[in-house]
Amino acid sequence: MEGDASMDQHRSGSQSAAVRPAEPQTVAEIVNSGDPFSVLGPHEVSPNRWEIRAILPEADAAAILDRDGVTVLAPMEKRLPDGFFVGTLTASERPDYRLRIERQGRTEIRHDVYSFGTFLSHDDLMQISDPASDAVYTRLGAHHRDLGGIQGFLFAVWAPNARRVSVVGDFNDWDGRRHPMRRRHEGGVWELFIPNVTPDQRYKFEIVGLQGNLLALKADPIAFAAEHPPATASILKGEPEFRWQDGEWMKSRAARNHRKAPMAIYECHLGSWARVPEEGNRYLSYRELAVRLIPYVKDLGFTHIELLPITEFPFDGSWGYQPISLYAPTSRFGTPEDFAAFVEAAHAAGIGIILDWVPAHFPNDPHGLSYFDGTHLYEHADPRLGFHQDWGTYIYNFERREVMSFLVANARFWLERYHLDGLRVDAVASMLYLDYSRKPGEWIPNRYGGNENLGAIDFIRTMNEVAYASSPGAVTIAEESTAWPGVSHPTYTGGLGFGFKWNMGWMHDTLRYISKDPVFRRYHHHDLTFGLLYAFSENFILPLSHDEVVHGKGSLIGKMPGDQWQRFANLRAYYGFMWGHPGKKLLFMGGEFAQEREWNHDVSLDWHLLSEPLYKGMQALIRDLNRAYRSIPALHEKDCEASGFEWLVADDRDNSVIAWARRGDEENSLAIVVSNFTPVPRVGYRIGVPLAGHYREAVNTDAAIYGGSNMGNLGRVATEESPSHGHPFSLTLTIPPLATLILVLDHEGAEAKI
Structure with missing residues (x-):
């Protein structure tokens, strides 16, 4: 776009043909011609004789002034009653002039919109159909331009089948007769530079369709700002300008968005x-x-x-x-x-x-x-x-x-x-x-x-x-x-x-499972395990999104069975299961503190619930799950790789217990996830593990700080040289009721920070 070009450059396309076109019979004839520049603006009608033509339906009288807007060069005659004015100048070259408008006792001096030439080049117009180009939003829409001190906006819109397009807005009384646009046939684009319009003014496009029908006013498809609904106008803003200071973030975000992060x-x-x-x-x-x-x-x-x-x-x-x-x-x-x-x-x-x-x-x-x-x-x-x-x-x-x-x-x-x-x-x-x-x-x-x-x-x-x-x-x-x-x-x-890719199948299967009464879960154990058949076929995100808490589906906590304690324990166990499961995580707002009410887009979340311990405890659990997920490599580095996952207990449907190992990139980077989806504690439950050592409870969703019963393994458990589940070592665990444990192998007994 030629935003800094001189005014003269954009006047080079003005009409200069020593012939007088047929006198229009109506303003509508000019406006709807598809080429208002063929009639309006400066035209050399004979050697050294120029006619300046303008549509000024708002004007009582008009005159042509010099470029400084001071000296009257010629009066303008009102040729048509609905506002077609013509004035004549004698000049050896294309005149540089301004228009003076008399309107209801007020005087306004302005540039003639139709004295400017074309702005969009042939290449600009061709690039609009190139998906690899940014021409759509750098060429089309409304862009601020400074033409040698003349401030204004260049409007351009793709409407190849329209018979006429006009810019309407606060700056022209929303009158489609005043600013009809120029058709650029090669791109199906209409363009017009309008001087002296300013940011924050409202505008739309008035379009006459192929059959001559006047359409509803159209918002600019490329508008950078718009009115607050239910108002519908576009707002002049130019390209968004902001002095960004996030350079370090932009350099580092590739690592943050990586499938291993x-x-x-x-x-x-x-x-x-x-x-x-x-x-x-x-x-x-x-x-x-x-x-x-x-x-x-x-x-x-x-x-x-x-x-x-x-x-x-x-x-x-x-x-x-x-x-x-x-x-x-x-x-x-x-x-x-x-x-x-x-x-x-x-x-x-x-x-x-x-x-x-x-x-x-x-x-x-x-x-x-x-x-x-x-x-x-x-x-x-x-x-x-x-x-x-x-x-x-x-x-x-x-x-x-x-x-x-x-x-x-x-x-x-x-x-x-x-x-x-x-x-x-x-x-x-x-x-x-x-x-x-x-x-x-x-x-x-x-x-x-x-x-x-x-x-x-x-x-x-x-x-x-x-x-x-x-x-x-x-x-x-x-x-x-x-x-x-x-x-x-x-x-x-x-x-x-x-x-x-969102893993919608995992979401549907596991929500169906967790909504069952624990006594029936043994018959639906496959809902927990089926997702691992395809878990690494894509780079998955596990979503608990807004779609699951609207349209009568209730809230996440509302899906949980049992009394109040069991409902919260079920949801805590489910969150632990999710954060320990392969795949990135997504949680819709309100789920982090177990909002009871179904989401309503018209009101705030129920923040008052955080004054009660069970809701505050759920929020604390999410905080700790995120901290563990971010800081324990085994929980995220191979979210999308089968080599980072191993079943330990997949078939204990009678006890509704499930367990697996997660691995990171380092050989001894290991975490164990164990879930018990019944209200019965499992004491002395043996699980085989691939590496010997001390395992720390990084997360226990039954901890008292979350609202649980505070059962567990006193924060740490050591392996025994007792083979189980195909491994030479095993852990003997106390698995709390309706709870998930995330155990981390301590390296040389050191505490891993979370």
């Missing part, structure tokens, strides 16, 4: 983590969240925060999963600069930020992408390909290169401009399968007769390749619930290229 993710909905009830139940701002949320997450030992979508969305009840403005952080919590400050505060605290990102579908709100230029531009025209029946949303036409570029560039945008550390891609399964949630006859097979969405697969692979290449150290995560092979495998091996 500990990754404990706190999933968070910013609108309901905490509110301010004494001030009308308002949201916390991004900057307030930086002060309150980030220290809280750091204290609990999480390594990352995953944000439910904060790309601007109209409906609170969608939680952000039906976004409209993909390039704008939601204004619910502040400005783009405020969001950048939140990210930087997280990095300063050693916390990574992951964004839930939604490229699978978009809502049908009239100001959004649907039917954008009067045609199905972003979405498929055929509802069998382009409409989600479950969600009432449109599906992107991934096979259209401009649409792919729009989405791939958006992934780059968040990673590059806001220094985000990862994208968790929502609803991947719905993209991969043409028959997703469809009956026979409701979908169209691909060109090979299969149900794979080839365009979406190409998009996903391209997005991952571009994201990893352009943002070293960032990570992508798939929410994908099927058996699609190689989701987290590199694209050069035929995989989709994600860094990690």
